[in-house]
Amino acid sequence: MSYLTLFAFLICTIIIGYFIGNRRAVGMRPAVKSKLPENKLHSLPGFHGTYVALWCGIPSLLLLFAWLFLEPSILSAMLGNALGDAGIGLSQDQLELLKGSIRRAAQNSQNPIDDTLLPVVESYKNIVNSTGIGGMVVIGCGAIIGLYFSQKKIAQRFAARHRVEKIFSIIMLLSSLVAVLTTFGVVVSLIFETIRFFGMVSFTEFLFGLHWSPQIALRDDQVASSGSFGAVPIFAGTLLITAIAMVIAVPIGLFSAIYMSEYASPRFRSWAKPLLEILAGIPTVVYGFFAALSVAPMLRNWGVDFGLEISSESALAAGVVMGVMIIPFVSSLSDDVINAVPQSLRDGSYALGATRGETIKLVLLPAALPGIVSSVLLATSRAIGETMIVVMAAGLAANLTANPFQAVTTVTVQILTLLVGDQEFDSPKTLAAFALGFVLFIITLCLNILALKIVNKYREKYD
Amino acid sequence: MSVQKTGVPMSEKQISSQVGKFTSRGVDVYYGDKQALFGIDIDIMENKVTSLIGPSGCGKSTFLRCLNRMNDVIDICRFEGEILLDGQDIYASEIDVVELRARVGMVFQKPNPFPKSIYENIVYGPRIHGMIDGRSDADEIVETSLKRAGLWNEVKDRLNEPGTGLSGGQQQRLCIARAIAVNPEVILMDEPCSALDPIATAIIEELIDELKENFTIVIVTHSMQQAARVSQNTAFFHLGKIIEFGETDQIFTNPRNQQTQDYITGRYG
Ligand SMILES: Nc1ncnc2c1ncn2[C@@H]1O[C@H](COP(=O)(O)OP(=O)(O)OP(=O)(O)O)[C@@H](O)[C@H]1O
Ligand SMILES: [Mg+2]
Numbered sequence: 121m122s123y124l125t126l127f128a129f130l131i132c133t134i135i136i137g138y139f140i141g142n143r144r145a146v147g148m149r150p151a152v153k154s155k156l157p158e159n160k161l162h163s164l165p166g167f168h169g170t171y172v173a174l175w176c177g178i179p180s181l182l183l184l185f186a187w188l189f190l191e192p193s194i195l196s197a198m199l200g201n202a203l204g205d206a207g208i209g210l211s212q213d214q215l216e217l218l219k220g221s222i223r224r225a226a227q228n229s230q231n232p233i234d235d236t237l238l239p240v241v242e243s244y245k246n247i248v249n250s251t252g253i254g255g256m257v258v259i260g261c262g263a264i265i266g267l268y269f270s271q272k273k274i275a276q277r278f279a280a281r282h283r284v285e286k287i288f289s290i291i292m293l294l295s296s297l298v299a300v301l302t303t304f305g306v307v308v309s310l311i312f313e314t315i316r317f318f319g320m321v322s323f324t325e326f327l328f329g330l331h332w333s334p335q336i337a338l339r340d341d342q343v344a345s346s347g348s349f350g351a352v353p354i355f356a357g358t359l360l361i362t363a364i365a366m367v368i369a370v371p372i373g374l375f376s377a378i379y380m381s382e383y384a385s386p387r388f389r390s391w392a393k394p395l396l397e398i399l400a401g402i403p404t405v406v407y408g409f410f411a412a413l414s415v416a417p418m419l420r421n422w423g424v425d426f427g428l429e430i431s432s433e434s435a436l437a438a439g440v441v442m443g444v445m446i447i448p449f450v451s452s453l454s455d456d457v458i459n460a461v462p463q464s465l466r467d468g469s470y471a472l473g474a475t476r477g478e479t480i481k482l483v484l485l486p487a488a489l490p491g492i493v494s495s496v497l498l499a500t501s502r503a504i505g506e507t508m509i510v511v512m513a514a515g516l517a518a519n520l521t522a523n524p525f526q527a528v529t530t531v532t533v534q535i536l537t538l539l540v541g542d543q544e545f546d547s548p549k550t551l552a553a554f555a556l557g558f559v560l561f562i563i564t565l566c567l568n569i570l571a572l573k574i575v576n577k578y579r580e581k582y583d
Numbered sequence: 584m585s586v587q588k589t590g591v592p593m594s595e596k597q598i599s600s601q602v603g604k605f606t607s608r609g610v611d612v613y614y615g616d617k618q619a620l621f622g623i624d625i626d627i628m629e630n631k632v633t634s635l636i637g638p639s640g641c642g643k644s645t646f647l648r649c650l651n652r653m654n655d656v657i658d659i660c661r662f663e664g665e666i667l668l669d670g671q672d673i674y675a676s677e678i679d680v681v682e683l684r685a686r687v688g689m690v691f692q693k694p695n696p697f698p699k700s701i702y703e704n705i706v707y708g709p710r711i712h713g714m715i716d717g718r719s720d721a722d723e724i725v726e727t728s729l730k731r732a733g734l735w736n737e738v739k740d741r742l743n744e745p746g747t748g749l750s751g752g753q754q755q756r757l758c759i760a761r762a763i764a765v766n767p768e769v770i771l772m773d774e775p776c777s778a779l780d781p782i783a784t785a786i787i788e789e790l791i792d793e794l795k796e797n798f799t800i801v802i803v804t805h806s807m808q809q810a811a812r813v814s815q816n817t818a819f820f821h822l823g824k825i826i827e828f829g830e831t832d833q834i835f836t837n838p839r840n841q842q843t844q845d846y847i848t849g850r851y852g
Pocket of ligand 1: 619637638639640641643644
């Protein structure tokens with residue numbers, strides 16, 4: 121017996137439950153056809169079947185999950201009992217170690233174990249077996265009980281249709297709660313760790329300090345590694361790279377969206393648009409080494425030609441490639457909103473003797489503005505959160521500069537480097553990552569709220 | 584609530600002696616492989632209202648859109664034949680569509696004001712055609728256009744509110760004002776009252792009657808009464824062909840063709 125068999129058993133019961141429900145309902149179909157509701161089956165047989173199947177499946181699956189969570193602690197408690205005298209006088213940690221070695225020995229007889237403990241191992245094996253079987257029996261019974269009681273409810277006027285809908289609406293509610301709770305959990309843990317960080321590093325130093333070098337001395341006598349957590353340079357770096365990316369992405373994305381929706385022939389559009397969207401599907405690592413290996417050297421060579429000093433890791437290279445990466449975000453969404461402007465507005469403008477260009481500039485873009493703005497803000501959030509390209513192309517040096525030809529670093533890259541490798545979980549170096557993440561989260565949140573506000577403000581402009 | 588006709592009925596002879604504003608000869612229109620119009624020959628008289636009637640799908644809108652080349656916007660649409668405006672072929676290669684549409688305005692079935700202020704809606708056309716020099720010019724165009732469309736009194740205090748905030752009938756008059764503002768020679772109307780209640784319809788019909796002093800008007804309508812009330816000439820379309828074309832009074836009182844008779848008396852359609 122294993123969980124696989126149990127699972128197969130549950131699936132079978134569910135299918136059987138469906139057929140039982142279905143057949144019972146079919147059997148209750150009145151012989152005479154009549155228009156009167158009391159002489160009709162309230163719900164189609166399929167709904168009765170689904171109803172029984174749901175009652176078979178949901179409680180037993182819930183039991184199964186509960187069991188999977190509870191089993192380890194139940195077993196541990198029972199092992200404690202089985203140890204009896206052997207466990208007395210041991211500290212908590214020692215006890216856990218002992219239990220662990222018994223568990224390993226029970227799983228595989230190759231694992232070494234003290235001979236005096238062999239009886240305990242044997243009895244532990246029995247315990248594991250019997251509780252396992254017991255749990256499975258309980259779960260299996262749950263399914264069968266569910267089946268029995270739910271099929272008993274089936275009757276001619278039983279509103280299975282509404283019950284099934286109700287159950288599904290609950291399932292959908294739970295699914296959406298998963299997303300909400302996850303977000304909530306992430307935010308709460310961010311907040312807690314951020315507060316811990318600010319317990320060690322002052323708030324003002326973090327927000328206004330101009331020097332970022334998070335290396336903390338692991339030993340007191342270590343030289344040249346006093347941590348300092350002024351986050352201004354890395355936020356400035358983020359800002360610089362994002363700005364470069366937007367300067368590239370917004371005009372190109374917008375123009376391509378306008379071309380696609382207003383000028384392109386349907387044939388051109390049918391292959392060009394999917395191609396543009398593939399751009400969004402390229403993994404960012406690929407963009408990253410493209411930036412580091414092709415674009416950055418190329419820019420440096422151009423720089424030499426023009427007499428400019430462009431370092432091989434530069435904000436410019438990262439920003440340009442990031443801009444290319446987010447073009448599809450701007451163009452695809454803008455294209456959709458421009459397309460959504462009613463044809464009647466275009467007709468109205470053409471009928472007044474406007475050219476295409478005038479129509480686009482004076483009617484379509486103003487009408488599509490909210491959507492365009494929100495697509496730009498979405499792309500900005502993307503750019504701010506982007507890591508790979510910057511790691512590879514812009515470097516790790518936290519320079520405070522507005523010169524795009526120099527190496528800079530961004531918030532996301534610093535988070536990455538703070539957490540790569542072995543870390544102490546309570547050092548300010550590690551916690552700084554949470555603080556940075558939190559600030560980043562606040563920034564993107566504000567951008568999203570701003571986007572929503574703009575969209576709502578202008579929403580009912582045309583209709 | 585019939586609207587009194589102000590036009591004096593004319594005899595056949597007078598009609599044929601008058602100059603056609605538009606002359607359509609042998610117009611065939613295709614949507615892809617499907618032919619929608621077959622050899623349309625009609626003359627649209629200056630400063631008259633011409634109504635196009637006929638069952639749904641017979642090609643009235645298609646013909647109307649040929650007159651200002653709005654069909655150019657539709658990729659699959661193909662035009663053959665000849666339409667002359669004041670003797671000049673509007674499909675000739677030297678014709679600038681944009682200028683043609685400034686001369687031949689259009690009002691659509693569904694009111695389609697731009698999502699801008701009432702003021703901006705009116706000055707839109709004049710501005711792109713360079714008819715406005717400065718603010719006072721614009722104000723004047725807005726006022727005269729709205730007055731001619733009979734909307735001035737209702738909106739003069741809210742010119743900066745969005746045009747989309749008006750009622751359906753007001754929106755349609757705004758669209759008419761917008762078309763008048765570029766000072767066209769012809770105004771095409773495609774079922775301008777189909778989305779409106781009888782009162783708004785009556786207002787627009789009255790307006791059409793006044794406008795014909797200065798403009799040539801072509802109107803598509805599904806309402807026989809409306810055609811009879813507002814138009815001097817009527818063309819009856821059926822399956823992409825002109826079945827009968829002549830004075831409205833004659834078409835409605837004494838049609839020469841049995842199909843026309845059946846249609847206007849409501850026996851099919
Ligand atoms: N954009 C288009 N693409 C393809 N076929 C079209 C298009 N527009 C119209 N047609 C076809 O051309 C024919 C004439 O259509 P049209 O719109 O001119 O009819 P109509 O007389 O205006 O009808 P209605 O009174 O319902 O408005 C119809 O058969 C229609 O299916
Ligand atoms: Mg039509």
